[in-house]
Amino acid sequence: MPMLNNNRIDLVDALRGFALLAIVLLHNLEHYNLYFNPTDLPDWMKSLDGVVWNTTFFMMAGKAFSTFAMLFGFSFFIQFESAEKKQYDFRWRFVWRMVILIAISQVHSLFYNGDILLLYAIIGIMLTPLCKASNKTLLFVGIFLLLQPYEIIMMSYAFINPDFVMLNDLSWPYYDKMIEVMKTGTFTEALYSNITQGQIWNNLWQIDDGRFFKTSGLFVFGMLLGRMKYFIQSDKSEKFWHKTLLVNALAYIPLYLMKTELPALIESKTALSQFNVAISAYTNVAFMCILIACFTLIWFSAGNGYKLQRFIIPFGRMSLTNYVTQSLIGCYIYLNYGLGLYEKTGATLSILIGLTIFCAQLLFSQWWLSRHRQGPFETVWKKLTWINSAPKGK
Numbered sequence: 001m002p003m004l005n006n007n008r009i010d011l012v013d014a015l016r017g018f019a020l021l022a023i024v025l026l027h028n029l030e031h032y033n034l035y036f037n038p039t040d041l042p043d044w045m046k047s048l049d050g051v052v053w054n055t056t057f058f059m060m061a062g063k064a065f066s067t068f069a070m071l072f073g074f075s076f077f078i079q080f081e082s083a084e085k086k087q088y089d090f091r092w093r094f095v096w097r098m099v100i101l102i103a104i105s106q107v108h109s110l111f112y113n114g115d116i117l118l119l120y121a122i123i124g125i126m127l128t129p130l131c132k133a134s135n136k137t138l139l140f141v142g143i144f145l146l147l148q149p150y151e152i153i154m155m156s157y158a159f160i161n162p163d164f165v166m167l168n169d170l171s172w173p174y175y176d177k178m179i180e181v182m183k184t185g186t187f188t189e190a191l192y193s194n195i196t197q198g199q200i201w202n203n204l205w206q207i208d209d210g211r212f213f214k215t216s217g218l219f220v221f222g223m224l225l226g227r228m229k230y231f232i233q234s235d236k237s238e239k240f241w242h243k244t245l246l247v248n249a250l251a252y253i254p255l256y257l258m259k260t261e262l263p264a265l266i267e268s269k270t271a272l273s274q275f276n277v278a279i280s281a282y283t284n285v286a287f288m289c290i291l292i293a294c295f296t297l298i299w300f301s302a303g304n305g306y307k308l309q310r311f312i313i314p315f316g317r318m319s320l321t322n323y324v325t326q327s328l329i330g331c332y333i334y335l336n337y338g339l340g341l342y343e344k345t346g347a348t349l350s351i352l353i354g355l356t357i358f359c360a361q362l363l364f365s366q367w368w369l370s371r372h373r374q375g376p377f378e379t380v381w382k383k384l385t386w387i388n389s390a391p392k393g394k
Helices: 010-029 043-060 063-085 091-111 117-132 135-146 149-160 172-184 187-208 211-227 235-265 269-301 313-317 319-334 347-369 376-385
Strands: none
Touching (some): 010 043, 010 063, 010 269, 043 063, 063 117, 091 117, 091 187, 091 319, 091 376, 172 187, 313 319, 313 347
């Protein structure tokens, strides 16, 4: 079976690039999970840092990862569709591809304890059987998963049984253990802590934060968007994104008010904990849909995107390479075994460092793609995906 050609859509690569840029900035703001606010800064810098922190989290937190997850599902559809045209069943090959991603995630987790690749790979394997499901089935499953069913069930039970206690705090005991290593540990100590305590913390936190169901739902919707060709310009696509913008803009306001006002009325700590997870997921997805709809409609208005949108395409095409390497660079900058700058960098300076990392990666991506079809990590992943497939076309 020949390797599948990349049916790339520039709009999707640009969206992925901006999502990854937001992730880079957020990770720098968080000092790669080593949260710390310097206290020896002038008052004006502290005020500026507060504005930068709040604005960045409001605009990007939860939205960037959501976009990344949705486009992961879209990429699966593109690969499946390309294989189907060649009368090849891609499902088992995709499962193998996810196994390789698990291995990549473990290497990544050695250096950074906030990896998302393992979650993507596990969800990818679980949802592979849906690739031949009907559009109605995908729509139903996607909505069901995005509604955060686990949180809804636990919250309902807590309302019925006020004595029931189950808070979203499984992960934090492990964070307390790994944080000291991040602050004072050597390189080898950090590697061991990341792959043990750090990985346990990260995966439990993603459960606490409702990311399993949210990511699964977005993966399904990414598949559905691919099927419906909504990232390819047409009258149908433009109507869809106009409706998406309107519906989510109208939904966001009441959702945001519920998020800010209702917690004060919920007495049960368990119900409140589950409510906060669910309502945060709803508001983030709605805001993400607004951003994507605006970006896509602006892209369509220019025919094939404006220069301000297209410049980031190489960065998005090498998303795996850039995602992994920015973690290695960032952890070295902030953690004790490297430069240890977490104690000296507030939000503003951290954002500037993040932008510097982005610019360096963008330049490298442009240079690399001028000589190669894919990024280095993407090339290895693809070759391993199609290992033992014969013949191996280009």
